[in-house]
Amino acid sequence: xxxxxxxxxxxxxxxxxxxxxxxxxxxxxxxxxxxxxxxxxxxxxxxxxxxxxxxxxxxxxxxxxxxxxxxxxxxxxxxxxxxxxxxxxxxxxxxxxxxxxxxxxxxxxxxxxxxxxxxxxxxxxxxxxxxxxxxxxxxxxxx
Numbered sequence: 504x505x506x507x508x509x510x511x512x513x514x515x516x517x518x519x520x521x522x523x524x525x526x527x528x529x530x531x532x533x534x535x536x537x538x539x540x541x542x543x544x545x546x547x548x549x550x551x552x553x554x555x556x557x558x559x560x561x562x563x564x565x566x567x568x569x570x571x572x573x574x575x576x577x578x579x580x581x582x583x584x585x586x587x588x589x590x591x592x593x594x595x596x597x598x599x600x601x602x603x604x605x606x607x608x609x610x611x612x613x614x615x616x617x618x619x620x621x622x623x624x625x626x627x628x629x630x631x632x633x634x635x636x637x638x639x640x641x642x643x644x645x646x
Contacts, residue, residue: 506638506640598622
């Protein structure tokens with residue numbers, strides 16, 4: 504029940520993120536979520552897209568350095584405090600959360616949290632047992 508996150512290394516210079524987004528756009532790849540972390544010289548763009556295989560192929564052809572990472576995407580009510588439940592489940596199960604970011608879709612009343620944890624299988628078990636809906640790659644393509 505993991506989805507594929509693409510982490511792309513981009514030079515920390517004006518226009519580089521725009522160029523990256525252009526490559527996806529020109530190839531009809533729809534971003535579902537984006538997170539950017541930067542240092543002085545480079546940035547790491549983390550994206551969730553509708554078609555990770557196509558995106559990987561296009562990015563490779565365009566010369567980008569990237570990595571595919573299995574992450575979790577959890578559906579949460581789009582309301583204040585909804586993240587607290589997921590964090591409690593992970594904490595109570597002694598699962599370390601490395602990073603997280605969110606996205607919303609056209610589906611009313613739901614948001615989605617991308618979760619990078621140190622043990623995907625343990626997190627899937629704990630979250631599923633607590634009734635948290637986790638997206639599959641196929642679910643993501645249909646959003």
